[in-house]
Amino acid sequence: MSITAAAPAATADGITTAAVAPDPARARRRRTLAQWGFVAPAVLFMLLFFGYPLVRNVVMSFQHYTPSTFFTGKAPFNGLDNWRNVFGDDLFGKALWQTxxxxxxxxxxxxxxxxxxxxFFNRRFPLNGVLRALILLPWLVPMVVSGIVWRRILDQDTGVLNSFLGLxxxxxxxxxxxxxxxxLAxxxxxxxxxxPFNMVxxxxxxxxxxxxxxxxxxxDGASAWRTFRSVTLPLLKPVITVVLVLGFMSTVKILDLVLALTDGGPADSTQTLGTLTYQNSFVxxxxxxxxxVGNILILISAVFAVFYLRANRNEGK
Amino acid sequence: MATTTPAAPAPAVNRPKRRWGTTAVGILILAVMLFPLYWMINTALQPESGLLEVDPVPHGLDLSGFSSAVTEQGGHLLTSLAVALGAVVICLAFSAPAAYGLAQFNLRGAKTVVFGTLITQMVPGIVIANAMYSAYVDLGLVNSYFGLMLADASLGIPFAIVLMRSFMVAIPREVIEAAEVDGAGRLRTFVQVVLPMSRNSLITAGLFSFLYAWSDFMFALTLNTTDHVKPVTLGIYQYIGAHVGDWGSVMAASVLSAIPAAILLVLAQKYIAAGITGGSVK
Structure with missing residues (x-):
C-alpha cells in the first residue's frame, strides 16, 4: 500500500485514468503487484505462524533455555547438548514408542x-441424513471436554463403563x-x-x-463381500489415502486428549511426543x-508427507 | 418424528419394513456413539452424586450444577466467545482475499502457495506454540486477547483458503470482467461482487474457524501465564485439577462448552450442503 506514495506509481495512475497506452511491461508489473496484494497478507501470516516456527525450532534445539531465559533474554548456544540429553533419557524412547x-x-x-x-449409511433408509448429521457431534465437541467426560466414564470405582461391564x-x-x-484407554x-471424521x-x-x-x-454374480473387496475398495483408494494421511497428521501430534485424560501418567505410561514437548518446554x-522433541515430531510428519506425495504422483502416471 | 412414520417414505420405496429396520439399527449406532454426551448431561443434572456412581437417568431437574458452572466458568465462556469471534474476523480478513487471488488471478506461484497451504497441516500445534511463545514474549502478546485470537486464527486460515478458493474458482470470469468494465476497481469488485457471490463458502469457512478457535486448548494453555485470558477449555481443565469431587459442575460447564458445536452442527450442515451444490452447479 505504501507503493502508491512513490513517484512512479503516481504517474502510472495518471496514465491509466487518461487511457493513454502505458508502458506495457510496467503496467503488467503493476497489475501483478496489485494482484499479489490480495494473496500476500495470508502468505505472510502463514509464513509467520507455520514457516517461522519450523526454522525457530531447529535453532532453539541448539540453545540452552532456563526458567530465567525469558527475563534475561539469554539462551546461549550449547551445541548438541539438548539432543544428547533428550536421546539419553529413557523417557524419549518410551514416548516415541507410545506415540x-x-x-x-x-x-x-x-x-x-x-x-x-x-x-452402513450408504444404504437408503428413512432418517439417514439426520442420523448421519448427529453422529458428527463427538467430533465437534472440544477435545479437552471429551477427554474430561471420558475421565468420569472410565473412573475405576464409580465410572459407568465399569458399572456396565460389571453386569x-x-x-x-x-x-x-x-x-x-x-x-489402551x-x-x-x-x-x-x-x-465421525472417517465416516463422513x-x-x-x-x-x-x-x-x-x-x-x-x-x-456377474459377485457376492456382496466380493463386490466390496474387488470393486468398492479399489475405487475408494484415493479417498482412503486422504483420510489416513489427515488422520495420521492429527493423531501423531496428540496433546489435548492425553492431558485431559491422564496428564501423561500414570508413571509416564501415556506420554507421547506431543506431551513430552509440552512437558519439556512449558512445565x-x-x-x-x-x-x-518437536523437531522429531516434524520429521516424522515430513517423512510421512513425502511418502504420501510420492504415492500420489505414482498414481497419476 | 414418530407421527410421520407411515406417510413419509411412501414414494418409490419397495420394501418399507426392511428400511425402517435399518433405521432402527442406525438409531442404535447413534445411541452408542452419543452415549458419552448423554452421560455428560446426565452427570451434570446429578450434582449431588459427587464422587459416587451416577444414576442412569436424572431424578429431577437439579440445575445447581449449572448455576455453579455459570458462576465458575461464565466469564471463561465469554472469553471463549470473544476470542473465537475475533479469530473468525482475522481468519476471514486474511483468507478471503487470498482465496480470491489464488482462484481468479493467474498468478505465477499460485500453485506453490496452495501447496504450501496444504502442507501447513503437517506442522504440529505444539511446535508452533514452542517457537511462538518466545516471539510472543518479545512482542508482549502473551496473556493478551489479541495474541490468542491471532494464534487461534492460524488454526482456520489454511482450511478457509482451500475451501473458499475451491468455490471462487467457479465464479465465471465474465462476471468479474463485467464489473471491471463498469469501472469497479479490483478491490470494489471483490467486495461488491465476489464476496456476495461466495456467501455460502464464506459462512462455512467462518463457522469452521469459529469452531477451531472455540475448541482450542493448546494455545490457551501455552500462550497464557496468568488468569487474564482464560477460555472455557482451559478453565475446565484447570478446574478438574483443583476440584476433583465436583463433577456435577464440571460436567455442566462441559455441556455449556459443547453448545456452540451443537448449534453450528445444525447451521453448518445447511451451509455445507448449500455450498457444495452451489459450487458443483457451475
Whole structure:
C-alpha cells in the first residue's frame, strides 16, 4: 500500500485514468503487484505462524533455555547438548514408542469402524441424513471436554463403563490408573473421537461410486463381500489415502486428549511426543529440549508427507 | 418424528419394513456413539452424586450444577466467545482475499502457495506454540486477547483458503470482467461482487474457524501465564485439577462448552450442503 506514495506509481495512475497506452511491461508489473496484494497478507501470516516456527525450532534445539531465559533474554548456544540429553533419557524412547502405538491403534480403530459406518449409511433408509448429521457431534465437541467426560466414564470405582461391564461379571478395570491399561484407554477414546471424521469422508467417497458399478458386479454374480473387496475398495483408494494421511497428521501430534485424560501418567505410561514437548518446554521451561522433541515430531510428519506425495504422483502416471 | 412414520417414505420405496429396520439399527449406532454426551448431561443434572456412581437417568431437574458452572466458568465462556469471534474476523480478513487471488488471478506461484497451504497441516500445534511463545514474549502478546485470537486464527486460515478458493474458482470470469468494465476497481469488485457471490463458502469457512478457535486448548494453555485470558477449555481443565469431587459442575460447564458445536452442527450442515451444490452447479 505504501507503493502508491512513490513517484512512479503516481504517474502510472495518471496514465491509466487518461487511457493513454502505458508502458506495457510496467503496467503488467503493476497489475501483478496489485494482484499479489490480495494473496500476500495470508502468505505472510502463514509464513509467520507455520514457516517461522519450523526454522525457530531447529535453532532453539541448539540453545540452552532456563526458567530465567525469558527475563534475561539469554539462551546461549550449547551445541548438541539438548539432543544428547533428550536421546539419553529413557523417557524419549518410551514416548516415541507410545506415540507409534497410539497412532497405529487409533488409525486402525477409527478407520475400520468409520468405514463400516460409511458402508452402513450408504444404504437408503428413512432418517439417514439426520442420523448421519448427529453422529458428527463427538467430533465437534472440544477435545479437552471429551477427554474430561471420558475421565468420569472410565473412573475405576464409580465410572459407568465399569458399572456396565460389571453386569457381565467383568471386574473393575483400572482404565486410567494402571500403567498397562491407560494407553489402551486413551486410544479407545481417540477412536471414538475420530470415527465421525472417517465416516463422513469415506461416505463421501462411497457416494461417488456410480450405482451401475454395483449393478454390473451383481449381474456377474459377485457376492456382496466380493463386490466390496474387488470393486468398492479399489475405487475408494484415493479417498482412503486422504483420510489416513489427515488422520495420521492429527493423531501423531496428540496433546489435548492425553492431558485431559491422564496428564501423561500414570508413571509416564501415556506420554507421547506431543506431551513430552509440552512437558519439556512449558512445565520444565527447558525450551531447548522441547524443541528437540518437536523437531522429531516434524520429521516424522515430513517423512510421512513425502511418502504420501510420492504415492500420489505414482498414481497419476 | 414418530407421527410421520407411515406417510413419509411412501414414494418409490419397495420394501418399507426392511428400511425402517435399518433405521432402527442406525438409531442404535447413534445411541452408542452419543452415549458419552448423554452421560455428560446426565452427570451434570446429578450434582449431588459427587464422587459416587451416577444414576442412569436424572431424578429431577437439579440445575445447581449449572448455576455453579455459570458462576465458575461464565466469564471463561465469554472469553471463549470473544476470542473465537475475533479469530473468525482475522481468519476471514486474511483468507478471503487470498482465496480470491489464488482462484481468479493467474498468478505465477499460485500453485506453490496452495501447496504450501496444504502442507501447513503437517506442522504440529505444539511446535508452533514452542517457537511462538518466545516471539510472543518479545512482542508482549502473551496473556493478551489479541495474541490468542491471532494464534487461534492460524488454526482456520489454511482450511478457509482451500475451501473458499475451491468455490471462487467457479465464479465465471465474465462476471468479474463485467464489473471491471463498469469501472469497479479490483478491490470494489471483490467486495461488491465476489464476496456476495461466495456467501455460502464464506459462512462455512467462518463457522469452521469459529469452531477451531472455540475448541482450542493448546494455545490457551501455552500462550497464557496468568488468569487474564482464560477460555472455557482451559478453565475446565484447570478446574478438574483443583476440584476433583465436583463433577456435577464440571460436567455442566462441559455441556455449556459443547453448545456452540451443537448449534453450528445444525447451521453448518445447511451451509455445507448449500455450498457444495452451489459450487458443483457451475
Amino acid at each position: 507409534i502405538v497410539f497412532t497405529i491403534g487409533s488409525l486402525v480403530g477409527q478407520f475400520c469402524i468409520g468405514l463400516g459406518l460409511a458402508v 457381565f461379571g467383568i471386574g473393575h478395570t483400572p482404565w486410567l490408573t494402571s500403567t498397562h491399561m491407560a494407553l 486413551v486410544i479407545l477414546v481417540n477412536v471414538w473421537i475420530g470415527i 469422508i469415506l461416505y463421501g467417497g462411497l457416494q461417488e461410486v456410480p450405482r451401475e458399478v454395483y449393478e454390473a458386479a451383481s449381474l 520444565q521451561l527447558d525450551f531447548g529440549a522441547g524443541a528437540v
